[in-house]
Amino acid sequence: MTLVRQLQDYRLTTAEILYHLPDHPNLLQTFIWQDLDIAPRYPVLHKFLDFWQREIEGSLHSVRVAxxxxxxxxxxAHANALLRLH
Known part of the structure; x- marks a missing residue:
C-alpha cells in the first residue's frame, strides 16, 4: 500500500510542532509528526492538526514542515574524493 501511495505523489512528510504546555503555558514542547502526505496542500497533516486543536489541551505555537x-x-554521481583507511 505504501508504494501505491508513493506512486500517487505522496511524500514522506515530517512536521516539527511546537506547542504550549497546558500546565505551564509559557513553556514550549516539541512534537515530531511523520507520515506520507501530498505536498503542498498536506491534507493528512491538516487532518492531524485539526484533531490536535479539537482534542489536545496544548495550544499550537508553530509548525515547521519538510x-x-x-x-x-x-x-x-561521480565521487569527489577517494579516501583510504588503514
Missing amino acids: SASLVKPPSV
Missing part, C-alpha cells in the same frame, strides 16, 4: 519524494528516477 517533505521529500521517496520514488525518484535513478541517478549517477
Whole structure:
C-alpha cells in the first residue's frame, strides 16, 4: 500500500510542532509528526492538526514542515574524493 501511495505523489512528510504546555503555558514542547502526505496542500497533516486543536489541551505555537519524494528516477554521481583507511 505504501508504494501505491508513493506512486500517487505522496511524500514522506515530517512536521516539527511546537506547542504550549497546558500546565505551564509559557513553556514550549516539541512534537515530531511523520507520515506520507501530498505536498503542498498536506491534507493528512491538516487532518492531524485539526484533531490536535479539537482534542489536545496544548495550544499550537508553530509548525515547521519538510517533505521529500521517496520514488525518484535513478541517478549517477561521480565521487569527489577517494579516501583510504588503514
